[in-house]
Amino acid sequence: MLKEMFAAALLIGALTVAGALRAEEEAPTPPHQQWSFDGVFGTYDMAAAQRGFQVYKEVCAACHPVKHLYYRDLEELGYSEDQIKGFAAQSQVTDGPNDEGQMFQRPARPSDKIPEPFPNDQAARAANNGALPPDLSLITKARDEGPDYVDGILNGFKNPPSGVKVPEGMYYNEYFPGHQIKMPPPLSENQVTYADGAKATVPQMSHDVVTFLAWAAEPTLDERHRMGIKVILFLLVAAGLFYAAKRKIWARVH
Amino acid sequence: MTVPATTHRGPQSRILRWVDYRLPFYSIIEHDLTGYPTPKNLSYWWNFGSLAGIILVIMIVTGIVLAMHYTPHADLAFDSVERIMRDVNYGWLLRYIHMNGASMFFLIVYIHLFRGLYYGSYKYPRELLWMLGVVILILMIATAFMGYVLPWGQMSYWAATVITNLFSAVPVFGQKIVTLLWGGFTVGNPTLNRFFSLHYLLPFIIVAVVMLHLVALHQHGSNNPLGIDHRGPQDTIPFHPYYTIKDCFGLCVFLILFAFFVFYAPNFFASADNYIPANPMVTPNHIVPEWYLLPYYAILRSITFDFLGIPSKLLGVVLSLGSLVLLFFVPWLDTSRVRSARFRPIYRWVSLLLPIDVVALGYVGSQPPAGFVVTLGQIATFYYYFHFLVLMPLIGKLERPRPLPISIGEAVLGTGAAAQRP
Numbered sequence: 001m002l003k004e005m006f007a008a009a010l011l012i013g014a015l016t017v018a019g020a021l022r023a024e025e026e027a028p029t030p031p032h033q034q035w036s037f038d039g040v041f042g043t044y045d046m047a048a049a050q051r052g053f054q055v056y057k058e059v060c061a062a063c064h065p066v067k068h069l070y071y072r073d074l075e076e077l078g079y080s081e082d083q084i085k086g087f088a089a090q091s092q093v094t095d096g097p098n099d100e101g102q103m104f105q106r107p108a109r110p111s112d113k114i115p116e117p118f119p120n121d122q123a124a125r126a127a128n129n130g131a132l133p134p135d136l137s138l139i140t141k142a143r144d145e146g147p148d149y150v151d152g153i154l155n156g157f158k159n160p161p162s163g164v165k166v167p168e169g170m171y172y173n174e175y176f177p178g179h180q181i182k183m184p185p186p187l188s189e190n191q192v193t194y195a196d197g198a199k200a201t202v203p204q205m206s207h208d209v210v211t212f213l214a215w216a217a218e219p220t221l222d223e224r225h226r227m228g229i230k231v232i233l234f235l236l237v238a239a240g241l242f243y244a245a246k247r248k249i250w251a252r253v254h
Numbered sequence: 255m256t257v258p259a260t261t262h263r264g265p266q267s268r269i270l271r272w273v274d275y276r277l278p279f280y281s282i283i284e285h286d287l288t289g290y291p292t293p294k295n296l297s298y299w300w301n302f303g304s305l306a307g308i309i310l311v312i313m314i315v316t317g318i319v320l321a322m323h324y325t326p327h328a329d330l331a332f333d334s335v336e337r338i339m340r341d342v343n344y345g346w347l348l349r350y351i352h353m354n355g356a357s358m359f360f361l362i363v364y365i366h367l368f369r370g371l372y373y374g375s376y377k378y379p380r381e382l383l384w385m386l387g388v389v390i391l392i393l394m395i396a397t398a399f400m401g402y403v404l405p406w407g408q409m410s411y412w413a414a415t416v417i418t419n420l421f422s423a424v425p426v427f428g429q430k431i432v433t434l435l436w437g438g439f440t441v442g443n444p445t446l447n448r449f450f451s452l453h454y455l456l457p458f459i460i461v462a463v464v465m466l467h468l469v470a471l472h473q474h475g476s477n478n479p480l481g482i483d484h485r486g487p488q489d490t491i492p493f494h495p496y497y498t499i500k501d502c503f504g505l506c507v508f509l510i511l512f513a514f515f516v517f518y519a520p521n522f523f524a525s526a527d528n529y530i531p532a533n534p535m536v537t538p539n540h541i542v543p544e545w546y547l548l549p550y551y552a553i554l555r556s557i558t559f560d561f562l563g564i565p566s567k568l569l570g571v572v573l574s575l576g577s578l579v580l581l582f583f584v585p586w587l588d589t590s591r592v593r594s595a596r597f598r599p600i601y602r603w604v605s606l607l608l609p610i611d612v613v614a615l616g617y618v619g620s621q622p623p624a625g626f627v628v629t630l631g632q633i634a635t636f637y638y639y640f641h642f643l644v645l646m647p648l649i650g651k652l653e654r655p656r657p658l659p660i661s662i663g664e665a666v667l668g669t670g671a672a673a674q675r676p
Contacts, residue, residue: 040518068336138336141521142529217529220339220346227347228517232510239506246499253294253491 030145030152030175033207037214040229043222044215046078051194052212053077055205056136057087058192063128063183065116066137066216072110076219077212084110091115129169131182140210140217147210149175154206157185286472291490292497293478295662299373300476300497301504302366307464308505309359314457316352317401320345324404326450328443331406332531350520351512356398357523358512360546363391371584372605374593375477381585383470388581390463395547395578397456400449402544407528412541414441414449420554423568440534481593482658489662540622548619549612550574553638555623556631573635580642587642589650597656601649604641611637 036045053074056066071088075081088108093115096103108115117133118124125132140146152175160172160179170180187202194200198208215221265271265280274280323342325334338345367387370376376384403414418435422428437444475484484490491497515522523545527538543551557570564572580587595602611634618631 068333068340073340138529142526144526146526224346224350224517224520228513231513231517235506235510235513239503239510242499242503242506246503249495249499253496 027175027177027179030148030156032145032148033151033210035147035214036211037221040225042225045211047196048208048211049077049215050079050212051196051198051205052208052210052215054194055187055192055209056212059186059205060136060209061117063117063124063133064136065118065133066114067116067135068137069114069216070110071108071112071114073219077215081110088112129182133183136213137216140214142217146217147214150213151206151210153181154187154209155203286468286493287498288492288494290472290475290493291484291487292476292493293484293489293662294491294496295478295480296476296497296500297479298500298504299365299369299479301501301508302362302369303471304501305505305508306359306362306366309355309362310457310460310464313352313355313359314461316348316355317454317457319348320352321454324450326404326447328406328446328532331404331446335405347516350516354512354515354520354523356401357515357544357546358508359394360398362508363394364546367391368609370477371608372595373477373479374481374588374590374595376585377481377588377591377593378585379474380470380477383467383473384585385582386463386467386470388578390460390467391581392578393456393460393463395550397453397460398544398546400453400456403446403449404453405528406446406532408530408532408536408538409525409528409541411441411532411534412538413543414445416541417543418445420567420571420574423565423571425568477593478662479594479596480659480662481597482662485661485663542620545616545620548617549615550577550619552615552617552619552631553577553635556618556628556635558628558632573639577638580639584642584646587646589647590653590655592655592658597658598649598653599656600653604645604649608638608641611641 036042036048056064071084074084074087079087088110091108091114092105093108093112094103095106098104118127121132134142139150143149153173156174156176158172158174160166164172164179166172166180170182171184172179173181187205189202190200192200192205198204265274270280320338323334323338323345325331335349338349340346342348370384370387399413399417403410418432418441421431421435424431433439435445435448436442437448475490478484525542542548551574554570554574557566557573560566561569590598590601592598595605614630614634615638618627618634621627623631
């Protein structure tokens with residue numbers, strides 16, 4: 001009986017939830033930004049992605065994992081092997097069991113996944129006022145217009161309009177669905193010190209970290225864009241040749 | 255006529271003759287490819303059959319390689335797909351081809367289907383050919399649906415939940431069927447496992463039905479834009495090289511479109527929610543199927559009322575599936591003896607309204623069901639059935655078709671040209 005009700009509720013829910021949740025969609029669409037990886041010839045701006053990795057490492061990584069990234073992946077961002085070994089060595093990972101059957105801690109290696117800030121979702125919620133900081137390694141693909149969305153959230157913290165009450169532990173965000181987000185504003189002026197001397201304004205850090213996250217979500221984009229041009233050029237030539245051959249062969253019929 | 259008439263010459267070499275006598279490989283190639291007589295007036299609309307066959311092969315080849323790297327387990331499936339995207343050599347290419355290939359396959363098959371409807375390709379003596387095509391479409395829908403579940407993202411999980419729940423509308427046995435489909439009391443690991451198994455199996459059944467489709471096609475040959483039978487060698491040309499070269503050109507044009515999506519908009523047809531791992535505790539805002547299933551979804555949701563004691567849910571399921579089953583009866587619902595809509599002044603326009611109606615249903619399926627959208631869905635659902643059950647039989651009886659050309663050769667070469675040259 002219970003599972004029948006559950007099944008019926010699921011179906012009805014699925015069919016009506018979209019309409020009911022329309023109100024939630026009232027969050028304005030974040031403004032469209034120019035991204036280095038947009039368009040047919042788009043490639044990741046590696047300097048921005050490196051700065052973005054720094055922002056992730058020094059700010060976001062306190063709460064958000066990048067579950068699908070290994071340290072070795074950072075080589076694609078232009079870091080040297082030694083630099084990557086250095087990044088990895090800064091964190092400890094659990095390995096084992098060793099010959100005595102014990103698990104042990106050791107510094108991370110490039111072949112390790114970038115460690116998550118919390119051992120499990122429950123620990124993450126407990127440390128974040130009940131909210132679960134989402135994995136960021138796919139975030140720009142897991143939201144519509146993902147790069148604009150993440151950039152919108154990072155720049156969208158405002159004082160609530162008069163008449164809107166934001167509960168304790170929540171923050172008003174212009175672009176978050178429902179406007180109330182449990183993440184405190186993560187970025188503030190000069191929060192990181194860029195090695196290349198770029199000015200660490202909030203829009204700058206946000207733009208950089210979005211470039212890094214877009215790379216993290218789709219690391220093969222550069223290769224894909226390059227290959228696509230070759231494939232389509234090849235097909236255009238082949239189509240032209242086949243069309244000429246077709247005309248020639250069919251001339252016998254007409 | 256400069257085109258040589260098709261004759262069975264047989265293989266030249268003695269070894270080939272020896273083989274061919276025992277295994278008629280050479281004869282089959284000659285009968286069904288090099289010498290296969292084809293109407294000389296086929297338009298580019300006739301390219302889509304071979305395109306569908308090619309994309310089926312592309313899907314099977316990429317699918318087999320993807321299956322080597324995919325893990326069908328509820329806890330591992332999502333991560334294994336991401337591993338394919340990141341660590342498998344050209345895994346991203348394989349997956350994006352497979353993912354967008356599904357959309358391309360349906361695009362091609364829907365064009366193929368409407369071409370058949372417009373030119374009356376389902377009429378005597380091609381009824382079984384058409385019905386086998388409908389079987390292929392139904393198998394494709396089942397395969398695509400189960401394939402969509404495999405990445406085990408949010409939309410995978412919830413699409414599986416919503417669609418499998420439809421079977422609970424079946425009277426008496428409904429809940430038992432759903433439990434059987436799930437392999438448990440909710441969508442879970444057993445569901446994913448059996449969907450993977452069936453997703454691997456069904457394409458090969460599709461291949462088998464495609465073979466039957468081709469055997470039935472080659473029994474009487476292709477229909478053509480005039481819809482009249484060919485009356486001898488002056489009306490036909492051998493399939494090779496005329497249509498092989500035309501198909502190669504068509505294939506290249508199609509592959510350019512395909513490549514554009516694979517390389518520059520690989521997630522155009524995808525839902526962002528499917529990059530979030532499946533979570534039974536969180537329902538996505540919109541549960542929307544892939545675009546090629548939207549019209550059926552729209553019909554399903556349009557039935558918001560009980561009718562003659564049939565609950566709305568059951569009626570919605572019946573009408574949604576019925577929209578496909580109805581296609582089996584098209585050869586007998588169309589009462590006109592004229593095949594091509596070109597010579598049917600009324601049906602010609604009515605047959606163009608149907609794709610518009612189906613697109614309207616697709617739009618309705620993509621929108622939250624509220625207000626005007628519900629009404630539009632109900633009107634479009636009604637019109638879909640009205641088209642097949644009322645307009646098709648009625649127009650065939652009432653309309654006066656325009657006179658048909660005497661032969662294909664005459665229509666292609668101008669008056670009497672074919673007849674004068676022996």
